[in-house]
Ligand code: NAD
């Protein structure tokens with residue numbers, strides 16, 4: 001048995017208003033006046049001076065506004081890298097992602113591809129990255145994915161949705177400023193927050209569980225209960241807690257694995273472009289046979305916040321469509337093994353998954 005030697009984010013700052021320290025934090029990382037910092041900012045913040053006026057631009061630094069309407073693609077990373085190389089006199093001093101999982105994953109992937117040759121899709125998988133990435137900073141503006149702490153960047157490529165999992169993926173610096181999440185719309189707050197809740201349920205109920213994962217997973221699970229059973233999105237205290245739940249949830253799966261909801265949600269995302277947070281919710285709602293307590297609590301939280309999930313999204317699909325989703329889901333073997341143990345193939349087969357998808 002070899003144990004994972006897992007990289008952690010080496011520097012993190014937490015606190016309401018800590019975003020104001022960005023300038024001071026990155027200053028020492030500037031190589032010279034022609035090696036810029038590039039800021040990837042969710043275009044939801046375009047024209048929002050409260051946030052953008054605090055982005056410290058000097059010399060050739062610039063902001064690239066990016067839409068989070070679709071999940072990141074390997075081709076999008078290739079295009080961003082090309083654009084940055086063409087428009088910068090030197091390789092950037094750093095890439096700073098400001099937004100949700102989408103901006104953070106793009107920042108991680110571009111930071112890697114600025115120092116590694118070829119196409120981004122070549123690096124989807126485990127430990128394929130050869131050269132250290134450029135300095136990169138993650139600044140979440142919505143809580144739940146754990147992308148701020150993970151060693152992966154999840155990308156849809158030409159033939160699969162798969163992360164670039166590597167020691168060079170992890171951020172060099174994270175700024176956790178819960179105040180940045182104050183304007184998240186309620187539905188999205190729930191979907192992305194539930195990503196964290198589901199990480200905890202899948203980790204805590206998985207066969208890969210160990211004391212490391214459990215200690216983080218239990219804390220994150222409890223924080224989610226405080227936020228979604230007793231709190232609300234407008235409470236400062238809830239914003240603070242959910243940001244730390246996301247962090248701990250990410251740490252929990254770092255040393256275990258996710259499970260059935262994530263495997264099936266990847267299928268929905270690959271075929272239908274359903275986004276991660278809402279996709280997980282749609283799937284998880286139907287998984288009481290795998291996670292009875294977790295799903296019961298999920299339904300209670302959904303009710304408390306008046307969240308209505310889409311239904312019938314698989315109603316019009318052909319047999320070929322189902323096969324595509326099922327292939328994607330079943331290819332994620334470690335997730336099934338974590339969820340159900342080494343003999344998972346005895347209880348899970350394509351027909352079983354089709355029946356579940358047909359309910360969604
Ligand atoms: P997101 O980045 O897709 O954003 C969701 C929506 O919220 C967008 O419309 C965005 O504009 C909006 N938004 C974000 N912050 C806001 C704010 N402060 N105010 C108003 N609106 C705001 O959301 P997400 O759920 O954080 O990320 C999902 C992505 O993360 C997926 O692509 C998924 O694959 C990825 N992911 C990555 C990891 C990882 O470890 N790398 C883990 C889980 C998920």
Ligand code: ZN
Nearest residue numbers: 145195199262
């Ligand atoms: Zn997730």
